[in-house]
Amino acid sequence: MRLLLFSQQCHNIDAKQYFCGQLTHSKDYRSMQTTLDEIIHKYKPGSREMLLPLLQDIQLEFGFLNEEAILRVGQHINLPSSKVYGIATFYDQFRFVQKGKFHIKVCCGTSCHMHGSSGILKEVERVLNIKEGQTTRDGRFSLEAVSCMGACGQAPVMNINGEFKTALTLQDIAKVIDDYRSSM
Amino acid sequence: MQEMDEKQFLIDKVLSAKANLDQKDTSELLSLMRHDTVNKPVVYIGSGTCGKVASADETLEAIKRYLQEKNQEAEIVQVGCIGLCSFEPIMDIQLPGKARISFRNVTQEKVEPLLDDIFNSEVPYELILGQFKSARHNAWDKVPFMNELPVFKLQHRIVLANCGICNPDSLTDYIARGGYQTYLKCIRNYTPEKICGIVEQSGLRGRGGGGYPTGEKWLTAHNVVSDQKYLVCNAAESDPGAFMDRAVIEGDPHLLLEGIAIASFAIGATKAYIYVMDEYSQAYFMLDQALSQLKEYGLTGYNIFDSGIDFKITLVRGPGAFVCGEETALINSIEGKRGMPKPKPPFPAIEGLFGKPTVVNNVETLANIPYILRHGPSRFNEIGIPEARGTKVFAVSGKAMITGLVEVPMGTKIRDIIFKIIGGVKDGKDFKAVQIGGPSGSCLPENQLDLTVGYESLWNEGAILGSGGMIVMDEDTCMVDIAKFFMNFLQKESCGKCIPCREGTRRIHEILENITRRPTGESGFEVLERFKGIMQLADLAEVIRDTSLCGLGQTAPNPLMSAMKWFREEFEEHVFDRKCKAGVCKELRLFYIDVDKCTGCVACLRKCPVNAIVGQPRQPHFIIEEKCIGCGICFDVCKFVAVKLK
Numbered sequence A: 001m002r003l004l005l006f007s008q009q010c011h012n013i014d015a016k017q018y019f020c021g022q023l024t025h026s027k028d029y030r031s032m033q034t035t036l037d038e039i040i041h042k043y044k045p046g047s048r049e050m051l052l053p054l055l056q057d058i059q060l061e062f063g064f065l066n067e068e069a070i071l072r073v074g075q076h077i078n079l080p081s082s083k084v085y086g087i088a089t090f091y092d093q094f095r096f097v098q099k100g101k102f103h104i105k106v107c108c109g110t111s112c113h114m115h116g117s118s119g120i121l122k123e124v125e126r127v128l129n130i131k132e133g134q135t136t137r138d139g140r141f142s143l144e145a146v147s148c149m150g151a152c153g154q155a156p157v158m159n160i161n162g163e164f165k166t167a168l169t170l171q172d173i174a175k176v177i178d179d180y181r182s183s184m
Numbered sequence B: 001m002q003e004m005d006e007k008q009f010l011i012d013k014v015l016s017a018k019a020n021l022d023q024k025d026t027s028e029l030l031s032l033m034r035h036d037t038v039n040k041p042v043v044y045i046g047s048g049t050c051g052k053v054a055s056a057d058e059t060l061e062a063i064k065r066y067l068q069e070k071n072q073e074a075e076i077v078q079v080g081c082i083g084l085c086s087f088e089p090i091m092d093i094q095l096p097g098k099a100r101i102s103f104r105n106v107t108q109e110k111v112e113p114l115l116d117d118i119f120n121s122e123v124p125y126e127l128i129l130g131q132f133k134s135a136r137h138n139a140w141d142k143v144p145f146m147n148e149l150p151v152f153k154l155q156h157r158i159v160l161a162n163c164g165i166c167n168p169d170s171l172t173d174y175i176a177r178g179g180y181q182t183y184l185k186c187i188r189n190y191t192p193e194k195i196c197g198i199v200e201q202s203g204l205r206g207r208g209g210g211g212y213p214t215g216e217k218w219l220t221a222h223n224v225v226s227d228q229k230y231l232v233c234n235a236a237e238s239d240p241g242a243f244m245d246r247a248v249i250e251g252d253p254h255l256l257l258e259g260i261a262i263a264s265f266a267i268g269a270t271k272a273y274i275y276v277m278d279e280y281s282q283a284y285f286m287l288d289q290a291l292s293q294l295k296e297y298g299l300t301g302y303n304i305f306d307s308g309i310d311f312k313i314t315l316v317r318g319p320g321a322f323v324c325g326e327e328t329a330l331i332n333s334i335e336g337k338r339g340m341p342k343p344k345p346p347f348p349a350i351e352g353l354f355g356k357p358t359v360v361n362n363v364e365t366l367a368n369i370p371y372i373l374r375h376g377p378s379r380f381n382e383i384g385i386p387e388a389r390g391t392k393v394f395a396v397s398g399k400a401m402i403t404g405l406v407e408v409p410m411g412t413k414i415r416d417i418i419f420k421i422i423g424g425v426k427d428g429k430d431f432k433a434v435q436i437g438g439p440s441g442s443c444l445p446e447n448q449l450d451l452t453v454g455y456e457s458l459w460n461e462g463a464i465l466g467s468g469g470m471i472v473m474d475e476d477t478c479m480v481d482i483a484k485f486f487m488n489f490l491q492k493e494s495c496g497k498c499i500p501c502r503e504g505t506r507r508i509h510e511i512l513e514n515i516t517r518r519p520t521g522e523s524g525f526e527v528l529e530r531f532k533g534i535m536q537l538a539d540l541a542e543v544i545r546d547t548s549l550c551g552l553g554q555t556a557p558n559p560l561m562s563a564m565k566w567f568r569e570e571f572e573e574h575v576f577d578r579k580c581k582a583g584v585c586k587e588l589r590l591f592y593i594d595v596d597k598c599t600g601c602v603a604c605l606r607k608c609p610v611n612a613i614v615g616q617p618r619q620p621h622f623i624i625e626e627k628c629i630g631c632g633i634c635f636d637v638c639k640f641v642a643v644k645l646k
Helices: A003-012 A015-019 A028-040 A048-064 A067-077 A081-090 A110-115 A117-128 A170-182 B002-016 B024-034 B049-053 B056-069 B109-121 B171-176 B180-190 B192-202 B215-221 B244-251 B251-267 B280-299 B327-334 B363-375 B377-381 B413-423 B479-493 B501-515 B523-546 B551-555 B559-567 B570-578 B603-607 B633-637
Strands: A102-107 A139-147 A158-160 A164-167 B042-045 B075-079 B091-094 B101-103 B130-131 B228-236 B272-275 B313-319 B360-361 B391-398 B406-409 B433-435 B441-446 B469-474 B591-593 B643-645
Touching: A003 B363, A028 A048, A028 A067, A048 A067, A048 A081, A048 B313, A067 A081, A102 A117, A110 A117, A110 B391, A110 B469, A117 B441, A139 B002, A164 B469, B002 B024, B002 B171, B002 B180, B002 B272, B002 B280, B024 B171, B024 B551, B042 B049, B042 B056, B049 B056, B049 B244, B056 B075, B056 B109, B091 B109, B171 B251, B171 B280, B180 B251, B180 B363, B192 B215, B192 B251, B192 B363, B192 B377, B192 B433, B215 B251, B215 B360, B228 B244, B228 B251, B228 B327, B228 B363, B244 B280, B244 B363, B244 B391, B251 B272, B251 B313, B251 B360, B272 B280, B272 B327, B280 B313, B313 B327, B327 B360, B360 B363, B360 B501, B363 B377, B363 B391, B391 B413, B391 B501, B406 B413, B413 B433, B441 B479, B441 B559, B479 B501, B479 B559, B479 B570, B501 B523, B501 B551, B501 B570, B523 B551, B523 B559, B559 B570, B591 B633, B603 B633, B633 B643
Parallel strands: A102 A139, B042 B075, B228 B272, B228 B360, B272 B313, B391 B469
Antiparallel strands: A102 A158, A158 A164, B042 B091, B091 B101, B101 B130, B391 B406, B433 B441, B433 B469, B591 B643
16 A cells, blocks of 8 residues: 555655655755755765665654655665665654644553543544545544553544543543644 | 863763762762752652643643742753653652652643642642652652652562653753763773673573573674674564553663673673664654763763763654564664565574674564672572563553553562452453554463463463563453554554565454444355355464564564464354444444434435435334444434444
8 A cells, every 4th residue: 555655755746746745946945955955965875774764754754755765765775666665664763755734643552542542543534524534625534543642641642743642432532633623 | 161060970970980979969969960959949740751632731830830930949850751640740849858749630720730739739639640669768748759650569660660750951950860880890991891790690681572681692703703783672562552661761871881881891792773763753862962971071981081982873764664664674774675585594693783793672672681780690680580581661541540650579470460450351341352562462361361471481481572562452442443453553654575475464454454444235155255254264374474484574473373272152143143342343323213213314224325224204223234344434424322232
């Protein structure tokens, strides 16, 4: 699925614009390239052990890894970009779709699961009308299910842009999301 | 200026072992530095991740506001987690000459009345947790001592001794408590062989789950001749429901760093790596800060305290994969490859990171090292049982009365942990099972609770100690659902190298999905497939266990096998009766409408997605069971509680 998404990113211009969130020749694109350059040149070329920290730094800056970043990192580290992509998809941390303005993480750890987090996740999916791992069309919300946030005492928990919502019930969800929606 | 003096004093006198620490002025200065005696009031606030989730930041703001408004002079110290996560935010107050007193659930609106009372020497009893025993201070009246509370009474804290008590931001605090003096004693007076010997004598075994004797591992790496050796600290704690390592890092980072420094010296490594999960942003920040402090004091770098020893610690942000808890996978991940395990031998102690001898130790293992070397191996050896010495930290969560961290001596009964220390199951529900050892651990029923904490004692019963997650389950938990949950987690996290693990875990998850799915419209062939799957479940589990390369695969069938062993009737109920007693498996729920209560409002009839409800307005409705998919919408929309579970 992810591979399909990626090939779409590479060949389909519409998809590329959608996923990268910017036009190829716009000002934004050029500024993105300069930032990318700056990050990449902090690292020594050709050193394999710097691959993951480099990808992490890029993701920290842009919120996700786009096609451009993966190609450039491959050139810099001297590794085929297919391999870079393969490694990036192996780890849970890396995303390939732009984050929403509000990034929602629903905890699906054991303790949260016992307190009904699967229902919470379904409810968020229903309210936002997206699936886990996706971003809403208007780019406001993105949803991610994480394995444990270590807040087992206050289960079930959800994290929106770093802010924790604890001891949630199904009825709370729509209100919480509405609050964020109206705060924009 | 004062900071500078403190630093110089600690470096010149304490760390260089030139001053007599028992001298009165020196010992008084040290006790001030570790906040043992205070000149002005000190407010401590639990600011670990669990505290922050429970809005400790707002409480902190409220405290600052209060102190400013009332013009009250006081110092605020942010401490880590003391291990009582369900009581967060926890606030401690220490007045000059008085014992330190601790309050629970101090949300921001409670700050003002509480501080008002305390500064007028009154005790608000309803929020009280306890007071710390100290010979130097006057105790508060009618306030229980912390170490006499049932939660702490049976615990023996070595790793967590200072978590939530000391100031994790401050290196002076740690040195004033006797920190890094053990490390310097080691590099000045001991040979690496001697340290390996001491650790071996102490009987310390790896706390990450494998249980390999630490001293032996170190000696192997020490005996290999190589120009470069590495020590790797495994802080890739990604088990859902385990947060011991994070608490240690956030609460007492220097304890871990001292352990790493000693271990590196013992094996002859000049470089150490700490592999921390990237999600643990606070833990990463604490370590980063602690490392820059060490550099300032000259405790890392070249020629440490003129001993001729060079030592450097590097932090690595782990990008999140459960399998990276396995040592060879972790090494691959540091090298910038996919985190996939490699066959052993060669063991990492002989050929590890970048092909050099590498020792990989867990956070908890390394945090035990300073204690062993400070007090000698015999003192550590007295704790625990012959097969396992020392203590074990457990992260207790789930439906437990108190969620948090518990450190008990090896050999403690699991029953004692659950019923004596954490106070049993919350909301007065019945205990059903406890899951030990993270996602690949086992579920133990009530009659197995007399098992003791240890390595072999649990292995013999098909359970594992694992890294120390302990999840308490009550009667509302469905064991099939729990097994399905763990299998889903493991099939997602399987790295994909060994086919039995990659495909097998997925098949097991599918089979479990099948038996929790509603049989509506199932053809004869599908029923046959379902039963065939169930019959092959045990064989499949055995194949995965026997043919996988790493610990993840070998232990992957554990949650399923233990649940099937101890809760067989529950599985049979799901398979044959198509019923879930706990009501967790949503698709197996059967509803009926109570004709006496139904007013015929047609709310359920309109909402039913499959038109399984029939009836006329103002007449009682009925549910057609064959059509019903068990979604529960009618149950939720009915205002008259007429829709009921069968």
